[in-house]
Amino acid sequence: MTPAEPWTGRDDGPGTGPRWHQIVTIGEDARSGAVLIGFRSDEGVRRNQGRPGAVDGPAALRMALAPLAVPPDLTVTDLGDVMVDSDLEAGQQHLGQHAGPVLAAGRPVVVLGGGHEVARASYYALRAGERLADNRLGILNLDAHFDLRSADQATSGTPFLQIAEDEQRAGRRLDYLVLGIARSANTSDLFETADRIGAEYRFDLDCQEADATAVRGQVASFLDRVDVVHLTIDLDCLPASVAPGVSAPAGLGIPLPVVLAVVSQVARSGRLALLDIAELNPRFDQDARTARTGARIIHEVLTAWDRTEGER
Ligand SMILES: N=CN[C@@H](CCC(=O)O)C(=O)O
Ligand SMILES: [Mn+2]
Ligand SMILES: [Mn+2]
Numbered sequence: 589m590t591p592a593e594p595w596t597g598r599d600d601g602p603g604t605g606p607r608w609h610q611i612v613t614i615g616e617d618a619r620s621g622a623v624l625i626g627f628r629s630d631e632g633v634r635r636n637q638g639r640p641g642a643v644d645g646p647a648a649l650r651m652a653l654a655p656l657a658v659p660p661d662l663t664v665t666d667l668g669d670v671m672v673d674s675d676l677e678a679g680q681q682h683l684g685q686h687a688g689p690v691l692a693a694g695r696p697v698v699v700l701g702g703g704h705e706v707a708r709a710s711y712y713a714l715r716a717g718e719r720l721a722d723n724r725l726g727i728l729n730l731d732a733h734f735d736l737r738s739a740d741q742a743t744s745g746t747p748f749l750q751i752a753e754d755e756q757r758a759g760r761r762l763d764y765l766v767l768g769i770a771r772s773a774n775t776s777d778l779f780e781t782a783d784r785i786g787a788e789y790r791f792d793l794d795c796q797e798a799d800a801t802a803v804r805g806q807v808a809s810f811l812d813r814v815d816v817v818h819l820t821i822d823l824d825c826l827p828a829s830v831a832p833g834v835s836a837p838a839g840l841g842i843p844l845p846v847v848l849a850v851v852s853q854v855a856r857s858g859r860l861a862l863l864d865i866a867e868l869n870p871r872f873d874q875d876a877r878t879a880r881t882g883a884r885i886i887h888e889v890l891t892a893w894d895r896t897e898g899e900r
Pocket of ligand 1: 636637638704733734735737744745773835836
């Protein structure tokens with residue numbers, strides 16, 4: 589683990605209400621409230637023939653979060669970063685070991701990626717935190733891609749097939765819902781794999797603003813049939829104009845208001861255990877647009893999560 593750097597940002601003086609950089613505890617755990625942990629990894633994207641740069645995602649997300657205004661009752665601890673080298677599998681296990689105890693304590697956890705291989709690291713954390721025993725895991729992925737590739741090693745394109753197989757070995761069945769699938773960005777074998785593992789998906793064309801009520805209904809059915817939710821946001825689920833800083837920008841994408849409505853719905857459900865944000869690549873970002881969008885998503889989730897925990 590690498591400790592987090594001190595957070596800095598604008599200070600409007602006494603009585604003005606806090607910003608994120610003023611409330612985040614670093615170095616020492618606040619022992620309650622939400623927890624951030626970074627997953628500095630490029631290895632999954634590199635193995636998946638993508639554009640490297642996701643290793644700097646956690647720092648860019650922190651920088652974008654720092655100036656945002658927070659509600660007075662939000663408590664956040666930044667545990668720092670897990671550094672990932674060419675041994676991606678060890679890095680994924682590492683994150684699981686570090687985040688497991690806070691998940692075991694029932695605290696909201698936000699993992700800052702890293703390529704989408706971060707999702708399997710998050711899964712290890714849920715397992716280490718004993719959130720899966722006797723519970724039905726639901727993964728809600730907002731993504732233009734299935735990430736159900738079959739490969740001889742982990743990449744940013746394999747995590748959800750690996751997790752489905754992990755859950756099968758444990759005698760459980762993963763409930764996997766993907767919103768924002770681009771038909772043109774997924775080959776036919778991926779659709780076949782999705783069908784084989786019983787995944788549910790919704791195309792990007794059916795996740796536009798006019799579809800918001802139907803999207804909400806599909807998410808509500810998903811929430812009803814699972815016990816523990818892992819919410820994973822691949823920033824390439826958004827239009828390239830909103831999220832240019834990713835390895836594989838989307839041609840269409842889900843509009844940001846629809847994404848924010850979905851993540852708030854999940855955060856309010858009382859079933860959310862962990863959020864991860866994947867694929868932010870600051871090298872290709874423009875004016876920190878993608879980082880700011882990722883930060884807004886985290887802000888929205890933690891605001892709803894902290895205030896309504898346990899509510900359905
Ligand atoms: N994280 C995964 N990403 C996509 C990458 C697609 C691309 O580079 O075009 C995938 O493997 O399908
Ligand atoms: Mn993607
Ligand atoms: Mn992905």
